Amino acid sequence: MKYQIRHRTHYRYTQPLRSAVQTLCLTPRHTDTQHVHHWQLQSPTPLQPQTDAWGNHSHVLAVGAGARMLQCEATGMVETLGTPLQSDPLGPDPRLYLMPSALARADDALRRSALAAVRGVEGRQAQALALTALVAECVRYQPGRTNANTTAAEAWLGGVGVCQDQAHVLVAACRAVGLPARYVSGYFHARGGPELASHAWAQVCLDPAERRWLGLDVTHGCVVDERHVQIAVGPDYAACAPVRGVRSGGGGEQLTVSVEIIPQD
Structure with missing residues (x-):
């Protein structure tokens, strides 16, 4: 598209x-x-x-x-x-994205929930999808309750947020279970819908050696597809505003x- x-x-x-x-x-x-x-x-x-x-x-x-x-x-x-998998030879070693960042840091409550969600789940992709479902269930999309400085832990505690917050929570949850994850800024278009503002989602590294990333959109409950236009990536929103x-x-x-x-x- x-x-x-x-x-x-x-x-x-x-x-x-x-x-x-x-x-x-x-x-x-x-x-x-x-x-x-x-x-x-x-x-x-x-x-x-x-x-x-x-x-x-x-x-x-x-x-x-x-x-x-x-x-x-x-x-x-x-x-x-329209493909959710991306190879990225330009960025840093994906293992750097295991480190917590200011806006995407898991507290004890989020870490416990993330570990419970992937217990018994085999494979990085299956674990990433399980965590996406967890965040979609526990952090509902609701504008006006958070701001640009809201952290993943605060959004998890409040249970609501916008796409930025949902992406931060998913990134923090993935890192908490040992999956390198990063924040993505860009745009999303729904055919037949009104013009849309900027959007955010997450990418999880499925293969650090090959630098292969899977795009996951909590807000729309999907993997990244032809509706997503990627602009920038980073540890969290502050790095790629x-x-x-x-x-x-x-x-x-x-x-x-x-x-x-x-x-x-």
């Missing part, structure tokens, strides 16, 4: 900025699950491209003094191939984000 995508991010400030530096993690890369036909970023100042430690394509945007707004737009076409950075000055801030994903077939 081919998708035309437009992702706009617009900051407005109540006072002039003294300076701002933003990292834009908005550029998908070719994988064996998707082909990027074309992609571009537009911003008020030149962008500095880089590849981060997790293998993502990102760009650094620096804004000088006096600006009262900051806007960037990512547009392009991506063709998804679409836009993150620091600023000096500017006073109050208003952020507006819009995402359009339109199938071309």
Whole structure:
């Protein structure tokens, strides 16, 4: 499936900025699950491209003094191939994804539940699917109850969250039972549905030696398929947020984000 995508991010400030530096993690890369036909970023100042430690394509945007707004737009076409398995030769050793991270750390309660869910289950894929079912049952999708800084342990305790929280809980649960797992940011499109915002899911490494990852979407109760467009991966959301950075000055801030994903077939 081919998708035309437009992702706009617009900051407005109540006072002039003294300076701002933003990292834009908005550029998908070719994988064996998707082909990027074309992609571009537009911003008020030149962008500095880089590849981060997790293998993502990102760009650094620096804004000088006096600006009262900051806007960037990512547009392009991506063709998804509908396969849930991805080989990733660019990222670090998958065993690094066994380490807990700030937003995807299992507490004792989550660890006990994860171990119980895979007890007697043979094989990495079967264990990953068992944990996906556990998270889907115990962390229901409900907007407005969590925020970008909610941890996996907090979402597990509260029993609700959005796609980011469900992905964090699944990643933490997998790591707790010895499965390397990582957070994925991207987009999801449901045929016939309204335009959708950014989405998140998890990948579990089935074969660390071959760096083979299985994509699992708790929110939609499925393995990754042609509806998913992958942008970036990392230990958790903080490592691959679409836009993150620091600023000096500017006073109050208003952020507006819009995402359009339109199938071309």
